[in-house]
Amino acid sequence: MKTDIEIAQHAQKQMKPIVEIGAKLGIPAESLLPYGHYKAKISATYKNSVSKPAAKVILVTAISPTPAGEGKTTVSVGLGDALAKLGKKTVICLREPSLGPVFGVKGGAAGGGYAQIIPMEDINLHFTGDLHAITSANNLLAALLDNHIHQGNILNIDPRQVVYRRAIDMNDRQLRFLTSGLGGKTNGIPREDGFDITAASEVMATFCLSRNLADLKENLSRIVVAYTYDGKPITAGDLQAQGAMAVLLKEAFDPNLVQTLEGTPAIIHGGPFADIAHGCNTIAATSLAMELGDYVVTEAGFGADLGAEKFINIKCRKMGLNPSATVLVASIRALKYHGGVDKAN
Amino acid sequence: MKTDIEIAQHAQKQMKPIVEIGAKLGIPAESLLPYGHYKAKISATYKNSVSKPAAKVILVTAISPTPAGEGKTTVSVGLGDALAKLGKKTVICLREPSLGPVFGVKGGAAGGGYAQIIPMEDINLHFTGDLHAITSANNLLAALLDNHIHQGNILNIDPRQVVYRRAIDMNDRQLRFLTSGLGGKTNGIPREDGFDITAASEVMATFCLSRNLADLKENLSRIVVAYTYDGKPITAGDLQAQGAMAVLLKEAFDPNLVQTLEGTPAIIHGGPFADIAHGCNTIAATSLAMELGDYVVTEAGFGADLGAEKFINIKCRKMGLNPSATVLVASIRALKYHGGVDKAN
Amino acid sequence: MKTDIEIAQHAQKQMKPIVEIGAKLGIPAESLLPYGHYKAKISATYKNSVSKPAAKVILVTAISPTPAGEGKTTVSVGLGDALAKLGKKTVICLREPSLGPVFGVKGGAAGGGYAQIIPMEDINLHFTGDLHAITSANNLLAALLDNHIHQGNILNIDPRQVVYRRAIDMNDRQLRFLTSGLGGKTNGIPREDGFDITAASEVMATFCLSRNLADLKENLSRIVVAYTYDGKPITAGDLQAQGAMAVLLKEAFDPNLVQTLEGTPAIIHGGPFADIAHGCNTIAATSLAMELGDYVVTEAGFGADLGAEKFINIKCRKMGLNPSATVLVASIRALKYHGGVDKAN
Amino acid sequence: MKTDIEIAQHAQKQMKPIVEIGAKLGIPAESLLPYGHYKAKISATYKNSVSKPAAKVILVTAISPTPAGEGKTTVSVGLGDALAKLGKKTVICLREPSLGPVFGVKGGAAGGGYAQIIPMEDINLHFTGDLHAITSANNLLAALLDNHIHQGNILNIDPRQVVYRRAIDMNDRQLRFLTSGLGGKTNGIPREDGFDITAASEVMATFCLSRNLADLKENLSRIVVAYTYDGKPITAGDLQAQGAMAVLLKEAFDPNLVQTLEGTPAIIHGGPFADIAHGCNTIAATSLAMELGDYVVTEAGFGADLGAEKFINIKCRKMGLNPSATVLVASIRALKYHGGVDKAN
Numbered sequence A, B, C, D: 001m002k003t004d005i006e007i008a009q010h011a012q013k014q015m016k017p018i019v020e021i022g023a024k025l026g027i028p029a030e031s032l033l034p035y036g037h038y039k040a041k042i043s044a045t046y047k048n049s050v051s052k053p054a055a056k057v058i059l060v061t062a063i064s065p066t067p068a069g070e071g072k073t074t075v076s077v078g079l080g081d082a083l084a085k086l087g088k089k090t091v092i093c094l095r096e097p098s099l100g101p102v103f104g105v106k107g108g109a110a111g112g113g114y115a116q117i118i119p120m121e122d123i124n125l126h127f128t129g130d131l132h133a134i135t136s137a138n139n140l141l142a143a144l145l146d147n148h149i150h151q152g153n154i155l156n157i158d159p160r161q162v163v164y165r166r167a168i169d170m171n172d173r174q175l176r177f178l179t180s181g182l183g184g185k186t187n188g189i190p191r192e193d194g195f196d197i198t199a200a201s202e203v204m205a206t207f208c209l210s211r212n213l214a215d216l217k218e219n220l221s222r223i224v225v226a227y228t229y230d231g232k233p234i235t236a237g238d239l240q241a242q243g244a245m246a247v248l249l250k251e252a253f254d255p256n257l258v259q260t261l262e263g264t265p266a267i268i269h270g271g272p273f274a275d276i277a278h279g280c281n282t283i284a285a286t287s288l289a290m291e292l293g294d295y296v297v298t299e300a301g302f303g304a305d306l307g308a309e310k311f312i313n314i315k316c317r318k319m320g321l322n323p324s325a326t327v328l329v330a331s332i333r334a335l336k337y338h339g340g341v342d343k344a345n
Helices: A004-012 A018-024 A072-085 A120-124 A130-150 A202-208 A213-221 A242-249 A283-292 A304-319 A332-338 B004-012 B018-024 B072-085 B120-124 B130-150 B202-208 B213-221 B242-249 B283-292 B304-319 B332-338 C004-012 C018-024 C072-085 C120-124 C130-150 C202-208 C213-221 C242-249 C283-292 C304-319 C332-338 D004-012 D018-024 D072-085 D120-124 D130-150 D202-208 D213-221 D242-249 D283-292 D304-319 D332-338
Strands: A032-034 A040-042 A056-062 A090-094 A115-118 A157-162 A166-168 A178-180 A191-193 A195-197 A224-228 A233-235 A256-260 A265-268 A295-299 A325-329 B032-034 B040-042 B056-062 B090-094 B115-118 B157-162 B166-168 B178-180 B191-193 B195-197 B224-228 B233-235 B256-260 B265-268 B295-299 B325-329 C032-034 C040-042 C056-062 C090-094 C115-118 C157-162 C166-168 C178-180 C191-193 C195-197 C224-228 C233-235 C256-260 C265-268 C295-299 C325-329 D032-034 D040-042 D056-062 D090-094 D115-118 D157-162 D166-168 D178-180 D191-193 D195-197 D224-228 D233-235 D256-260 D265-268 D295-299 D325-329
Touching: A004 A115, A004 A120, A018 A032, A018 A040, A018 A256, A018 A265, A056 A072, A056 A304, A072 A090, A072 A115, A072 A256, A072 A295, A072 A325, A090 A283, A115 A120, A130 A157, A130 A166, A130 A202, A130 A224, A130 A242, A130 B130, A157 A191, A202 A213, A202 A242, A213 A242, A265 A283, A283 A295, A283 A304, B004 B115, B004 B120, B018 B032, B018 B040, B018 B256, B018 B265, B056 B072, B056 B304, B072 B090, B072 B115, B072 B256, B072 B295, B072 B325, B090 B283, B115 B120, B130 B157, B130 B166, B130 B202, B130 B224, B130 B242, B157 B191, B202 B213, B202 B242, B213 B242, B265 B283, B283 B295, B283 B304, C004 C115, C004 C120, C018 C032, C018 C040, C018 C256, C018 C265, C056 C072, C056 C304, C072 C090, C072 C115, C072 C256, C072 C295, C072 C325, C090 C283, C115 C120, C130 C157, C130 C166, C130 C202, C130 C224, C130 C242, C130 D130, C157 C191, C202 C213, C202 C242, C213 C242, C265 C283, C283 C295, C283 C304, D004 D115, D004 D120, D018 D032, D018 D040, D018 D256, D018 D265, D056 D072, D056 D304, D072 D090, D072 D115, D072 D256, D072 D295, D072 D325, D090 D283, D115 D120, D130 D157, D130 D166, D130 D202, D130 D224, D130 D242, D157 D191, D202 D213, D202 D242, D213 D242, D265 D283, D283 D295, D283 D304
Parallel strands: A056 A295, A056 A325, A090 A265, A090 A295, A166 A195, B056 B295, B056 B325, B090 B265, B090 B295, B166 B195, C056 C295, C056 C325, C090 C265, C090 C295, C166 C195, D056 D295, D056 D325, D090 D265, D090 D295, D166 D195
Antiparallel strands: A032 A040, A040 A256, A115 A256, A157 A224, A178 A191, A178 B178, A224 A233, A256 A265, B032 B040, B040 B256, B115 B256, B157 B224, B178 B191, B224 B233, B256 B265, C032 C040, C040 C256, C115 C256, C157 C224, C178 C191, C178 D178, C224 C233, C256 C265, D032 D040, D040 D256, D115 D256, D157 D224, D178 D191, D224 D233, D256 D265
16 A cells, blocks of 8 residues: 555656646636746736536535544545546635644644645645744744833733733644743843744734635734733734734735645645634635636534534634535544544554 | 836736747756746756857856945846847746845846846745745754654764754744743653754755755765763764655756846745855856856956855865856945945935 | 831830740750850750659631731730739740841731731841751752753662652742752753742641651651652652761750740740641741640631641641640631722721 | 851850940940840940041951952951050951852851851851841742732833842752743733842842931832833832832841950941942941940951942942951962963861
8 A cells, every 4th residue: 555655746747737737717817926837826916707507515524633644635635636537617625734733743744644645745835835934923023012111011911911922833742832032231121921833823823714815914013912011902013013914914815726636626725723723824816716717615624513513613603604515424433432442553 | 217116017918928948958848847928937858969169158247236226136147148149048946035035125137127037026025935845845944853752762862953944935033042842741842943044054055065966865865963971973874764755855956047127037945155155156057057058157246266166165166166267246225335424424 | 196116116125035934934144155144045854753644735727818817926925924914824836037027018927007926127027047967958859850861760760750859938939840950961960940938837737746856857857859760659768868967956956935015925836837737837846835834825827718627637646646625717808808898998 | 276156165164244345345235136145236226426536447358359258257267366455446347148158168267266256156147137027028029029010000001121130048049930820810020030149139238338327218118120112221219129128127237246266356237248339338337336335356358459430439438438458368379370380278
């Protein structure tokens, strides 16, 4: 039996240029911003001018998770491929993986076996740089905040009440809790600080729940970063940070187009964790997919009781979405595991 | 008089697709990995098979710097454009800017006025993600190091003698000196720590002085990160980190092709600071430029006494390079400034 | 109406030399180690050789406390004075105050009004130096522990699992949580650390619950200070610290003799907090008082549900004590306060 | 040959009660505040009413120090004993040792062999509590300073510019550099902080250079503890700390009377380090000794080039003192050592 990587590397040889995948959805080459020959961002300026019936959105979720994962992504990819094989204009919408877990135990987030998104390796590494942009925007806000306090602190921010955390796209426990601003008068203000993994950052959640760039900027400005000595909240907007943050996120905000092993278009965009955030791909990507395809297969992180709830109650409300169907993945392994069978079986 | 940005934005309309720029140098489209339509990485697999005389390398340096900069980059771009206008096959080789100073006082590193590299805004923001990749690789090593200590410290590393620092592509004084690994037993090991700006990081210097991927991996493995309790040095190789670091850097290691306002090919790759590191673009880029063009115009950071010395003594020795000519920029303003005239004049 | 201090300062003029107070209890001058003319330590070498019936111990406790205190100490002093006036050989046994709260809101711990122990000011300041000695012994153990880790850590102590805290006889919130051992290789090992007020320190509790110097040394050696990387407890004894600690505590371990305003002998010795520790004076003092007097009036901190419980269940068991009577102080103010009447009334 | 401790312990048996030593100098018993039977503080209220010629002050210093010490103290004690044997009314004036080095390599500061001050063990441990009082006063100021910042910081103090350090009477490298005020909003303000050994503290120097309690209070109020955000110095006086500090120091400020093995009166008071501070006993003690005796033998720490210079230029100027003679100790060992002979010889 071949490993995922062997399958992916073999398939790579038959990968179609991304302009061909775009063409399947009617996107002209000039509206695709290529990243190499097999990945592209779909320009925010692109609008589908052809009228068509509303897309049907299918949510893939699962029963309670197991340590090995549930098979949601492979089911999503397989279902998308199947619909495409039936001749339906189908778009698969998934989250993009963070670098962090890639170097950890779990492996990437692009499916597995013959139900994969490719080029897998690229997707699992830097991809089109979205997570780097989100990390930068997140940390720019932190730097502006600390710089504000350092430069005289006109807003009267209490350094002990900074609630905003820095981000890094890496599993690095060493940075979770730290004291920053040491080294004397010229090197910031001493305070308790810390890094979250980018997928768990405030900017990632904001990025995924914004409808367009203007909405993103507005939402960024409302992030609460600290409290004043007299208990008033301070937002990114109070620091006038949202403009520079949006500049850093502008390119990243365009959804990413790739393909399955069978050539079905897949939009991979945004990757918030499902435990700490809401665990779905971006509203921008799902909206665009609905504009492009007749069937949109998407996924919500973790089990139905957590991820699907968040999908329905947060993402759907936010974008006015009514999914047409929900697939509940219940693998034999998960049923056995939750029924008390030993993990090793 | 138009501002740099106005000139750049106007020029953007006449920008040539990057495949046309590549074609000027004989690079086929399939050897270019596009990032949008106006930036590309030149694939490491590309080799110029046409025999040609050895390229002449022209170094642009300057007298002692002034706060406003010397004009080295504008001279480099202007000289490159002039040689191209004379019909010479010319490649300009410059450093890529870090995000950090972009949001600071100084502005980007892509020239100015009519002697600019475009698309300026892209170059000054995420560009093709090289600095993000370098930041990631740098921080992966730090995370592996701290994880090694946390997991039992078989190498007997003294946490007080970690000499390797984390990196962030941002001007953030708050992170210069910190205590990391706080928060109890499960969150790392308490130690004094800190971040440098990516342009000043160890991995940036290593990246720029490596001849090819194999050499990069070897050089990465030799980075000293800490000392043991009994004073022995510990390298990235001791932590077996170089493989994963090289994976993160693989794509970034391909040089980036862009153009001047006049359509002259420019390779922008690597951006070490000239004070703390050696201040020149990558050996990989300069070597490739020499393979592609007849004239290569390049630049060394800071004044001749610092940057040009480092170029000659470090980079030239490392790659076996003999520059054919050196241009010494001596602006009227710099002469006046160093002659004691008030800065405002 | 006179303030406590006015009363105390007036009474000071009629204070009897401490040798006279000692003589009331049959202690010869050579067994008293004077601290000035009105305070003395009773030498550990002193033994009452006259046989007498077993002393009756009266515990003074109170209903739930109010912010202003309950009046336990004034009742104890008053009751002692009354018994003495009836011709009973009486000794009052109380805790000695820590410096900390003296400079805070609450005031000292030597009673009030005409039911005071004097010289009040001395007692509330350094007194005979017991709290300083306890602070020193506590911090010596901390220094030996950190020095052990610094010098090679043969015991394999995990600096993240140090559970022993430093002590200071002061209300200083700034020292509660800190990172110590910063400043590079020669200045200790970075770790999370902190200070407790001496009254809440481990050594204070140990000091008060030890029967004699040998028992003290044994108990000190059993203090758990940290855990190894593989989870084994490390004690003061493993660090061979108990000897030096006992040297620092030797003089302090002798109980302190002072007097009430009416000249009744009072032994003031040991001052653990009642919330975090057991809240009674030393076993050494109570035992000596029972040897010297026929009636011993003592007090347990906080309310009956906390302090008296601890007195009965911890101190009495430890020293084999059966109190003959318990006085429960229930002031009108406390009854009203707990009945819901506004604090101001 | 007997060790210092054996000699001291043997001599202890022949020690004279401190009232007898006081009587030699004409001090009545009521002006002595005894600490046990062999140590006393001389009350600040005591004034010698008998007119007598001005005392002659003899300074004992030495050539450059060796690791083992120079013999200054043994010479001082021997010289004092000799003068006394000649029938001269002599007082020896020395520094009191800190606890810190006692548990380190060097041993105490009370002389050695048959030229010792006794009771040696008491002097080397808590003695009469002076160092504890100085430590408390020093740390009270630190606590008041941090509390001021914590409570609203009306004085606009920059926590990064606190120059005042805490003190502990112990060799504890772990506390030299730390970050304090961690643990969130209720536990102070995060800042870089640290402890000095008490002998090197600001309050120790101030204590030793003050002429009387009023002068001490005034000098304490002038200690600079921090700077404001706009660079103005903040003193203990700005924090109104000097009153409470002086209360803590009041008793300690009375000089301590002990004796040599031969019964010569010795006043041991104040113990600043000679490298970081001025290295002599208190002005109060030297003044009192001059009032009491005809010959006063005193000592300055370290070599003549450091300690004697500081004695002459700082202490003598401050108290208007003209020493009558200087003894320069030049041991054979020191001469050999500085002449290049191996340390072991």
